[in-house]
Amino acid sequence: MKTVDLFQFNASTNIPATLQRTTMDIVEVCNSVFRPFFRNVANRVQEEALNSGCTHIVEMGAGNAPITRRLLESSEGSLTFTVCDLMPDEELYARLEKEHPKRVQGLTQAVDFTIPRQWPPQTLLVLVACFHHVPVAERAAAFETLTNSADRVMLFSPVKKTLFCMFAAVGILVPGLLVPLIYIHRPARLRRMFWCWLLPIAPLIMLWDGVGGCVRQWTTAEWKAVEQNQNLPRSILVESTPNSQTVIC
Numbered sequence: 001m002k003t004v005d006l007f008q009f010n011a012s013t014n015i016p017a018t019l020q021r022t023t024m025d026i027v028e029v030c031n032s033v034f035r036p037f038f039r040n041v042a043n044r045v046q047e048e049a050l051n052s053g054c055t056h057i058v059e060m061g062a063g064n065a066p067i068t069r070r071l072l073e074s075s076e077g078s079l080t081f082t083v084c085d086l087m088p089d090e091e092l093y094a095r096l097e098k099e100h101p102k103r104v105q106g107l108t109q110a111v112d113f114t115i116p117r118q119w120p121p122q123t124l125l126v127l128v129a130c131f132h133h134v135p136v137a138e139r140a141a142a143f144e145t146l147t148n149s150a151d152r153v154m155l156f157s158p159v160k161k162t163l164f165c166m167f168a169a170v171g172i173l174v175p176g177l178l179v180p181l182i183y184i185h186r187p188a189r190l191r192r193m194f195w196c197w198l199l200p201i202a203p204l205i206m207l208w209d210g211v212g213g214c215v216r217q218w219t220t221a222e223w224k225a226v227e228q229n230q231n232l233p234r235s236i237l238v239e240s241t242p243n244s245q246t247v248i249c
């Protein structure tokens with residue numbers, strides 16, 4: 001199956017911030033209420049940090065920082081965190097910094113993970129559900145840049161390029177429509193009701209991005225080709241389940 005650069009709303013800086021935040025809420029419900037994907041990712045990151053000797057985690061393309069939030073709750077003070085995104089959620093970052101002084105820093109300027117940037121030693125970069133946004137033609141070079149910028153890089157995807165995942169992605173409409181109810185006790189409930197019920201654009205965007213996200217993924221064989229053709233500092237390990245993929249370098 002060919003990898004196609006289908007347009008993704010979540011990589012667009014042109015949608016309103018309130019709509020963007022609502023799509024992040026839907027992603028969160030899918031990957032925490034409907035399946036324990038974020039919990040599993042957080043556990044895997046913690047394990048890899050321990051094994052690789054990394055003490056600082058940078059969550060890039062963080063959205064509402066699902067992995068940092070979970071690790072802040074579950075890990076000891078030995079791990080510190082930076083959260084950043086092309087469209088930073090400044091309000092959330094400020095809250096995390098206030099609740100966990102000295103352990104977390106939110107970068108309020110846009111950080112594009114395709115642009116070279118040198119991170120301090122013992123840094124582990126974590127990208128969840130976002131690397132597939134990089135256009136196919138630029139992706140291998142972007143991965144080389146990332147892996148040369150830190151001691152360890154982990155890419156997590158909650159979907160794969162398979163027909164099974166594409167069909168399953170249609171199911172995102174269910175959490176998309178339920179999110180205002182599921183998060184009824186959380187702040188910004190009117191925002192969610194507006195974008196999911198009154199003008200239900202958020203579930204439709206997630207439907208498009210969900211199916212498109214599958215089409216944009218790379219298979220294990222395609223990742224192995226990257227390993228052969230690019231100048232990477234370490235070898236690539238690809239871990240796979242029927243509906244998720246982890247790439248570690």
Ligand SMILES: C[S@@+](CC[C@H](N)C(=O)[O-])C[C@H]1O[C@@H](n2cnc3c(N)ncnc32)[C@H](O)[C@@H]1O
Pocket residue numbers: 010011024027028060061062063064065066085086087111112113114127128129130133134
């Ligand atoms: C589907 S969301 C995933 C957010 C979060 N990682 C999660 O799993 O909930 C994709 C995120 O990637 C970010 N993103 C897309 N392209 C990016 C880039 N080149 N640099 C940094 N962030 C990017 C978007 O702003 C968006 O927040």
